[in-house]
Amino acid sequence: MRAAVYHGPRDLRLESVPEPEAGPGDVKLRVLYNGICGSDLHEYYDGPVTTRTTPHPLTGVKNPVILGHELCGEVVAVGEGVEDMPLGCLVAVDPLESCGHCVWCKDGQYPHCPQVALHGYNRQGGLAEYTVVRRDMAHRLPPGMTAQQGALIEPLAVAFNTANRCGLEAGQTVAIHGAGPIGIGVCLTLKRRGVNVIVIDPSPLRRSVVERLGARWTLDPTDCDPVAAVRDLTGGRGAHASVDAAGAPSAFRAALHGTRVDGTAVVVAIHHVPIVIPPFEMLMPEVYVTGVAMSAHAFPSVIAEMALGSYPQDGWVETIPFEALVERGLERLKRQEGLKILVDVGTPTAKH
Ligand SMILES: [Zn+2]
Ligand SMILES: [Zn+2]
Structure with missing residues (x-):
């Protein structure tokens, strides 16, 4: 599959990499849109910042890594034990992955987990045709919500x-x-x-x-x-x-x-x-x-607000093709042109 792989500062390559598979408890997504974030810009120009040159303690992932943490995808496969995620439904992804058993995780404060990992920095991310996330990171979107809206849920x-x-x-x-x-x-x-x-x-x-x-x-x-x-x-x-x-x-x-x-x-x-x-x-x-400890716990509320029309997208959201990620995405944002740029990563197979 095609993916945007970060090798180091100013070295982001569109490469062909093996397609990931869903393990137990995982959901595999065909990525539709992935937004570019200010932290991606920082990683690209001044990194490594959030990515690692040594294995991440929770995920074992180190560079090179596929970027992308603001994504909407369509469920194409689920791993063992996942029964509540129908194939074809659209999800937005909470990029925080935590250990699940430290005091912070037990208290529900998972962004503070000492081992917290970020999808798209410490896991192979959403700037790829497919990505795999844990079930609890995937938030289903209601019928009628578009994949572009879904990619805005994280920011x-x-x-x-x-x-x-x-x-x-x-x-x-x-x-x-x-x-x-x-x-x-x-x-x-x-x-x-x-x-x-x-x-x-x-x-x-x-x-x-x-x-x-x-x-x-x-x-x-x-x-x-x-x-x-x-x-x-x-x-x-x-x-x-x-x-x-x-x-x-x-x-x-x-x-x-x-x-x-x-x-x-x-x-x-x-x-x-x-x-x-x-x-x-x-x-x-x-x-x-x-x-502010990132997006923690806000996904259900934001999805509900989006469905109510609280977040009009006129004037600040645009899309670019995958191939244009660096020239029309990162480089333009660096020059302060454009606001939220969503990368059109794939075409949905099902009707939404
Ligand atoms: Zn972001
Ligand atoms: Zn933890």
Whole structure:
């Protein structure tokens, strides 16, 4: 089968590799769409970051490895013991695979498992004609949902968890720094809950996308002081919660200072350099700063929200052919062109 195999930085090859088979408890999928994530970009240009050059403790997988962790596929085979996954149904995949018996796993906090593995980094991933996942990682999509929508469930699950971490009620205000796919997902999720959304992003394209999707205010941080502007929009107090979905030190500081006392600042972006905060800047705002452990547990809620129409895709989702993965996918995203790019990996055999 055809697969996008990561050999190291700037070395991603479309190769012919053996087709995987479903072992006991597994589900084998024909991949239809696989989204490209910011972390794939980081792996491609600056890796290895999440992939490994030594065997992963849980999976034994090391490079070269097939990338791809935001995927929707059609069930084509199931392993021994899997009885509740009909052939032909569409599933979205939660890419986290954990050991199942440590304290974190027992408490249901599987992203914190010391052995946690990520599909598409520590397992052969979804940028391939076929991939195999454990049954509990496969979430069935309801009839009528498309494979493109299915491939958006994973990043939207990260956004959904971020929205929950904000702890907001209808009528309150959030300031979202960064209007990439995660920022857009947080905007849509919170707007749906009646929260007023301020989005801060230097890109006119991204600001116009979130304006169309329902952000109440957008700000250009190159054109104004975003902290002062957020305070102006919130009676001088700052937002009830802020989200750093940008990953720039300036965005984190603006999130911290643009949040009111006792508010929450949620970091969902991956920062590539340490964030340096002068001590008094950390001490005085009296803001709760937290992170987000990926997509954990959010899949059923996001699939239900998607079915209700909470996540319109106009203006921010596009598809490219598999062969164009590097040129029209990774390289364009690196230049900040495009928002969510889904790779068209295969054609469904069944009718959905
Ligand atoms: Zn991702
Ligand atoms: Zn564990």
